[in-house]
Amino acid sequence: MQFLRPVVLLLAVSACESTEPPACSSVLAPDGVYPGYDYCSTADYPDFTNSERRWDGTYPELCAGVTGEDAFACGEQLFWQTFQFDREQRKQAFDAMRVLVTQEEEAGALDPRRLSRLNFRTGQLGVALFAENADTSPGPQVQRFLERAVELDPDHDVILEAWLYTVKINAAFVLGQDPNQYLDGLWALADRDRPAVAGTVMGVAAGMSVDSGWPAFAVELVDSVDLDDCGQWCDWELYRAPYATVGQYFSYAEVQARAGHRARTLEFLEMTRASPRYDTWPLRSAAEAAYADVDAFMGQFAARASDQRVNDLLLSGSSQACMVCHAPQR
Numbered sequence: 661m662q663f664l665r666p667v668v669l670l671l672a673v674s675a676c677e678s679t680e681p682p683a684c685s686s687v688l689a690p691d692g693v694y695p696g697y698d699y700c701s702t703a704d705y706p707d708f709t710n711s712e713r714r715w716d717g718t719y720p721e722l723c724a725g726v727t728g729e730d731a732f733a734c735g736e737q738l739f740w741q742t743f744q745f746d747r748e749q750r751k752q753a754f755d756a757m758r759v760l761v762t763q764e765e766e767a768g769a770l771d772p773r774r775l776s777r778l779n780f781r782t783g784q785l786g787v788a789l790f791a792e793n794a795d796t797s798p799g800p801q802v803q804r805f806l807e808r809a810v811e812l813d814p815d816h817d818v819i820l821e822a823w824l825y826t827v828k829i830n831a832a833f834v835l836g837q838d839p840n841q842y843l844d845g846l847w848a849l850a851d852r853d854r855p856a857v858a859g860t861v862m863g864v865a866a867g868m869s870v871d872s873g874w875p876a877f878a879v880e881l882v883d884s885v886d887l888d889d890c891g892q893w894c895d896w897e898l899y900r901a902p903y904a905t906v907g908q909y910f911s912y913a914e915v916q917a918r919a920g921h922r923a924r925t926l927e928f929l930e931m932t933r934a935s936p937r938y939d940t941w942p943l944r945s946a947a948e949a950a951y952a953d954v955d956a957f958m959g960q961f962a963a964r965a966s967d968q969r970v971n972d973l974l975l976s977g978s979s980q981a982c983m984v985c986h987a988p989q990r
Contacts, residue, residue, distance in 0.1 A: 703733035706740045708899030711989050714740040722756035727767065731760050732774045739781040740900070743788055744988050750789050754798060757782040761805070776812035779805045780820055787827065791981040803827045818853040822860035825849065829864055833872075843877070854885045859908055863981075866915045867971035879919045882912050899989060903942075906935035907985035910947050914974050917950075917958045926954055940990040942983060946975050 706714035715737050719726055723734035735757055742753040761782055764770045770778070783805030786798035806824040810816055825846055832839035850857040858881045865878035901907075913928035929951045938944060950957035964970050971977035975984055 701729060701733070703729045704737070705733050706737050708740075713745055722752060723760055724756075726760075727763065728769050729774065731764055732770060732778055735760050735778050735781055739785055743785060743982065744986055747788075747792065750785055750793055751795060751797065754782065754785045754789060757785060758801075772812045776809045776816065776820075779812065780809035780823075783809060783827075784823065787823070788982050791977075792979050792983075794979070800831070803831065818849060818856040819860060821849055822857045825857075826861050826864055829861070829874075833868065839872075839874070850881060850884070854881070855908075858882055858885050859911070862915050863911055863974060863976035864971075866918045867969055867974050867977055869969055870966040875915075875918050878915045879921070882915050883924075901985045902989035903937055903987055904985045906932055906938050906941050906947075907943075909935055910943075910950075911974075911976050911984065913947075913950065914976065917954075918961045918970060918974075920958060920962060922954060922958060925958060926951075929954070937989070942987045942990070943975060943980060 704716060704718045707716065708714070719730065719734040719737060723731060723738055726734045738753050738756060742750045746753075757778070761775075761778055764775055764778060783802050786802035786805065789795040789798055790802070803824070806820070806827055809820050810824055813820070825842055828842055829839045831837075832842070846857065846861060862878040862881055865874040865881070868874035870876075909928050909932040913925050913932060916924040916928060929947060932938065932947045933951060935941075938947075941947075960973050961970050964973075975981075980987075
């Protein structure tokens with residue numbers, strides 16, 4: 661099955677900025693700079709301040725024999741290590757995480773929110789295999805992991821459901837089904853969090869043929885984002901997605917270039933270049949080339965017939981799709 665590479669913006673809530681040690685809480689901690697997903701936890705979670713690795717060696721290779729909360733924490737280390745660093749090891753990690761999911765689903769000891777996140781991470785890694793490794797072996801089980809993640813956590817972040825929609829849209833196009841069946845649900849989800857849905861869905865939508873109507877949807881979605889009131893999405897400084905701001909703006913520029921909107925394309929390219937960490941963004945050369953010749957940047961899309969896709973022309977459709985936002989901080 662061919663997977664049309666989406667913008668992979670695996671994004672999270674803002675970090676707590678207090679310098680005071682957090683009070684013990686049974687609620688999962690924010691996914692930013694944090695000592696653990698549960699402040700009461702003694703499990704070992706990834707150290708996101710380390711720009712060279714996330715795996716600390718505490719847990720056995722591929723989390724073999726690890727159970728309960730440690731299985732969840734080990735899964736987090738394994739996911740982030742292979743997602744951001746050891747990308748050639750993703751298939752092994754995906755298979756190991758499938759085992760963890762099955763094991764913890766059957767044991768029934770892990771709380772639903774952690775079990776939801778474990779399913780989500782497994783699905784995300786499957787998408788990364790499709791998008792960046794050109795490995796289609798995860799197949800339709802990726803969608804099932806994401807569906808289970810949404811099911812397990814009724815109060816889930818919008819981003820979980822947005823990922824699920826992205827996979828469903830991809831599958832519909834590949835299988836010759838009608839992806840428009842998802843439009844009403846997408847807009848309803850976007851009403852809850854426009855930037856989250858735009859950042860996840862817009863890339864795959866913009867890559868479709870003009871005749872499909874989806875590039876126009878991508879533009880409408882991007883144009884509906886209030887850039888002056890983007891809340892937790894403004895100027896992100898998260899270790900897990902250190903280039904989220906610059907990656908988001910460049911992807912907005914791609915959406916506008918795909919639609920032939922020169923002024924908006926230039927506007928977002930300028931915002932890209934003014935973003936925090938732009939100077940160390942590993943994909944900076946793509947933005948520099950686009951800014952140096954906006955007409956050529958737009959022309960590559962215009963050269964395609966209206967019934968042709970352009971996923972291969974989008975940075976979000978390249979073998980660096982996930983790294984647009986998630987490359988390790990330099």
